[in-house]
Amino acid sequence: MKKNDQITIHDIARALEIDSSTVSRALNNSSRVSEKTKKRILEKAHALGYQRNSLASNLRTNKTNTIGVIVPRISRNFFSNIISGIEDAAYQEGYNVVICQSLESFDREKKIMETLLANRVDGILLSTSMETLSLDHLKPYLTHGGPIVFYDRPCDFENCSSITINDYKGSFKATEHLILNGCKDIVYFSGPETVALYQNRKKGYVDALAKHNITYRSDYCMSSNLSENEGIRLAEQMLKLPQVDGLFSSNDTAAIGAMKYLKNQGVSVPNDIAVVGFNNHPISSVIEPSLTTINQPDFIMGQLASSMLIRQIKQGDIGVSKETEILDVELIIRNSSQKL
Amino acid sequence: MKKNDQITIHDIARALEIDSSTVSRALNNSSRVSEKTKKRILEKAHALGYQRNSLASNLRTNKTNTIGVIVPRISRNFFSNIISGIEDAAYQEGYNVVICQSLESFDREKKIMETLLANRVDGILLSTSMETLSLDHLKPYLTHGGPIVFYDRPCDFENCSSITINDYKGSFKATEHLILNGCKDIVYFSGPETVALYQNRKKGYVDALAKHNITYRSDYCMSSNLSENEGIRLAEQMLKLPQVDGLFSSNDTAAIGAMKYLKNQGVSVPNDIAVVGFNNHPISSVIEPSLTTINQPDFIMGQLASSMLIRQIKQGDIGVSKETEILDVELIIRNSSQKL
């Protein structure tokens, strides 16, 4: 377990009585080395147990072949599917992926940005934390690092591209679905309204009500961090309202908490209160009644974000034009929303 | 978005008409620099927008302050909880974490090992892929890199420590629980029996039967990759057996697939067939009937693995003695296993 026995290209060169630059070229499969010496070098490298030092190589070339991913929380099913998509595309392009969790903390996000810049990743995929209100902490990376592409949580910053899902439309569809199923008094669970994504979702809810001539009442709109416990708490609060026949939660987790509470209280879903969630979390198909929800193309979003970023990295400084891709969503109708 | 405008310690040195080595010392908060010049340097560094280049530093010091984590699949709840634990402990020690997915592929695992070695991570946390039968691909890293600690999936290799959960005991408890609830003909869903972890779980099942004088029948033991679909398939197969009154699945996912199938076929859980799973997956508490299962301390296992590895990294070559920690598990009794 000593660390001093590193074999370098110079060791190979010495053993073969050639120059290290030739070894370097051979190991990078350059065409400027004869097949014969290339073969000799590769054999000797293997025999000596040579292991390339990417640190040195990256320092020299000023590239790391690595993209950084900042994700609010890995353990959320939605994000781990995105990560799988990101890795899938990156892997095919020969890029490594470094994953960092902000845990929804702005301070951690800032620190991560510094670390990624210090480690000279070639580009960054970013879904901002819920605490992130200003994006100034991205400037050093954009100046000295590389491109940043936002995913999932929409942001508008300098020339950064973004790829998100159509939160507005999903929310609109979900709300309208409840209305078409006879709901008139629909409670809405919102996330933090400082976050653009939740502003969009709320707008979808409001506009769907408006389209069907239902008055928006602010006490029917409840904000939280959308955890399961908050879902329970808000459901309790909801039952205190004069009339409620529908609930649209802007994520499944809170919807599930609410459903558990309602079941507990003997309130029938969907007959007393119809429920629609957002995310298509695996639990939504298992819970009883199964939860109507909005499916987002998470894996695909990851793939697209990854390849968009890598394309921009390869383009270099020139021609990086701001792209904005918005992916379509799908209403998945199950049992929680259809009154008998 | 140009990359040539990197400010280095030399730029700072030049601006201040001092030597770059002093700048380096100041930036590393060395005590061998006067407070006065330290302050001047830090201010100038900030003014110029200096961003440390870790690549160069790591190359020079031959340390990266980074640990690599190889995980079969991030999107499995169990593993993402482990990762959270790993990051939590690493973060506190000031280490960065690089997460890589093998996707249960031996080839990818091999490739990842090479990448991590090339990038000179200081140590590796490894949960081997299901395809991994030989561990020879770890040798280069152990020779030229640093320590490896196995987590979750037990492995015995050279002087590598490991931290796992007590699969045998969990499995024994689960099986005995079924027996004590009146089951005599208990089907067992095993994972690939080439994997040590599943060997241990199987042994727990077999021994529990033996303790209660129930004959083990090999046709009651069914192997698969334990996906939900495999759970469905095996459940179908299970119903063809002469007598079955219990099912112990070595993970929740397959148990859930089976429960869905049984419900579909009008077989009552737990009255006709009692079911116990393994993992305490979030779905297990939501499905109806709720699933009795084995809870594993995933987050804690991650924390422990992380701090064990970092301790070994700090110790260096000397004194790395092989440690083997086995964490206890807990039977969580719910409704799927208690006959009325």
Next chain:
DNA sequence: TTGTACGCGTTATCAA
């Protein structure tokens, strides 16, 4: 096709 010579940005060593 191969060799020479130097630089990437940082830090360790030695001397002042």
Next chain:
DNA sequence: TTGATAACGCGTACAA
């Protein structure tokens, strides 16, 4: 307390 110099391992412009 600071400076001068070399070295980490690799890649590349240039020359041969």
